[in-house]
Amino acid sequence: MVTEPTAPALFDRHLLSARLDRAQRLGPATFLRERVTDDLVERLRAVLRDFANAAEIGASGEQLSLVLAGRVGHLARIDLPVRDSEALSLQPESLDLVVSALAFQFVNDLPGVLAQIRRALRPDGLLMAAMIGGDTLTELRQSFAAAEAELESGVSPRVAPFADLRDVGALLQRAGLALPVTDVDRVVVRYDSAFGLMHDLRRMGATNILTERRRAFTRRTTMLRMAEIYAERFADADGRIRATFDVIWLSGWAPHQSQQQPLKPGSATASLADAVKKAKG
Numbered sequence: 001m002v003t004e005p006t007a008p009a010l011f012d013r014h015l016l017s018a019r020l021d022r023a024q025r026l027g028p029a030t031f032l033r034e035r036v037t038d039d040l041v042e043r044l045r046a047v048l049r050d051f052a053n054a055a056e057i058g059a060s061g062e063q064l065s066l067v068l069a070g071r072v073g074h075l076a077r078i079d080l081p082v083r084d085s086e087a088l089s090l091q092p093e094s095l096d097l098v099v100s101a102l103a104f105q106f107v108n109d110l111p112g113v114l115a116q117i118r119r120a121l122r123p124d125g126l127l128m129a130a131m132i133g134g135d136t137l138t139e140l141r142q143s144f145a146a147a148e149a150e151l152e153s154g155v156s157p158r159v160a161p162f163a164d165l166r167d168v169g170a171l172l173q174r175a176g177l178a179l180p181v182t183d184v185d186r187v188v189v190r191y192d193s194a195f196g197l198m199h200d201l202r203r204m205g206a207t208n209i210l211t212e213r214r215r216a217f218t219r220r221t222t223m224l225r226m227a228e229i230y231a232e233r234f235a236d237a238d239g240r241i242r243a244t245f246d247v248i249w250l251s252g253w254a255p256h257q258s259q260q261q262p263l264k265p266g267s268a269t270a271s272l273a274d275a276v277k278k279a280k281g
Contacts, residue, residue: 008108009108009211010108010161010210010211011106011107011108011209011210011211012209012210012211013080013081013086013106013108013209015209016106016205016209019202019205019206019207019209020205021205022202022205023202023203023204023205026202026203027203028203028204028205029200029203029204030063031189032102032187032204032245032247033063033101033102034063035185035187035247036101036102036130036247037063037064037067037101039130039185039247039249040064040067040099040101040128040130041067041068043128043249043251044068044071044128047126050071050072050073051071051072051073051096051097051126052072052073052074052096053072053073053074053076053094053095053096053097054068054071054072054073054074054075054076054095054096054097054098054099055075055076055077055078055090055095055097055098055099055120056068056075056076056077056078056098056099056100056101057078057080057088057098057099057100057103057104057113057117057129058078058079058080058100058101058102058103058104064099064101065077068099072096072097078090080103080106080107080113086107086108086109086112086113087116088113088116088117088120090116090117090119090120091120092119092120093119093120093121093122093123094120094122095120095121095122095125096121096122096125096126097125097126097127097128098117098120098121098125098126098127098128098129099127099128099129100129100130100131101129101130102130102131102132102247103129103131104129104131105131105132105133105162105163106209110163110171111171111174111175114127114171114172114174114175114177115174115175115176117175118175118176118177118254121253121254122254123254123255123256124253124254124256124258124259125253125254126251126252126253126254127172127177127250127251127252127253128249128250128251129249129250129251130185130247130248130249130250131163131168131247131248131250132162132206132245132246132247132248133162133163133164133165133168133184133246133247133248134162134163134164134165134184134186134246134248135162135186135244135246136162136244136245136246137243137244137245138244139230139233139234139241139242139243139244140194140197140198140230140243142229142233143194143226143227143229143230143233143234144226146226146229147222147223147225147226147229148222150225151219151221151222151225152219152222162246163248165182165183165184165248168182168248168250169182169250172250172252175252176254176255177252177253177254177255178252178253178254178255178256178259179252179253179259180250180251180252181249181250181251181252182248182249182250182251183248183249184246184247184248184249185246185247185249186244186245186246186247187244187245187246187247188242188243188244188245189242189243189245190236190240190241190242190243191240191241191243192239192240192241193227193230193231193241194226194227194230194231194241195227197241197243
């Protein structure tokens with residue numbers, strides 16, 4: 001029997017659960033989630049149909065459920081499992097819509113999760129999701145790396161390896177979704193210092209959960225040097241620092257005969273050469 005290769009466990013999802021619980025106790029920082037929720041509603045307005053059965057993957061809070069109430073008949077909220085398999089409880093061809101807001105970036109097997117969603121969608125069903133990716137927190141990553149190179153024996157992984165736009169588009173196609181679309185919403189947030197940013201990351205439940213993270217506490221001198229480097233390299237004229245968050249939007253449809261299809265090879269009625277000649281003329 002041939003078995004599928006197991007995806008590497010990049011993220012400690014048990015620790016993620018604990019960090020999200022801590023964020024709730026601290027008072028969560030929700031500005032990114034609120035922006036994504038508003039954007040998701042606007043994007044769905046361009047889809048001129050209602051959805052009888054929908055699911056939110058990686059549910060957290062009631063905000064998204066409330067704003068979707070008028071567009072869906074029934075909305076199931078599906079948590080991403082903490083266990084390693086990341087198997088979702090989704091029945092084949094049971095859903096007209098799947099949405100997810102800022103959960104996919106901490107999935108160990110994103111191709112597997114997308115494939116499960118594809119199987120759960122009815123023909124012409126829609127997936128629409130947002131995840132953190134691209135150059136998110138590049139300033140913090142660079143500042144930590146420079147500080148550790150100066151003061152410690154080596155650089156340790158601190159910021160998650162985020163997917164880029166092309167990777168995500170390829171994964172949608174690999175999962176068998178038709179008409180895949182991806183784009184990036186870049187959000188730049190300003191803080192008084194790197195420590196203000198790190199406080200917000202704790203309130204998002206978004207601090208380091210890499211399985212290969214360094215287990216020892218970061219030295220105080222390293223933290224202070226990181227903050228100095230951040231301010232030197234990434235501050236505006238008023239002294240406040242910038243932090244980049246790239247929100248990758250992805251959407252795709254379960255294939256259906258009503259959808260626009262690409263032309264078959266050789267079916268074109270005019271040649272490229274003729275078009276070039278006309279353009280030159």
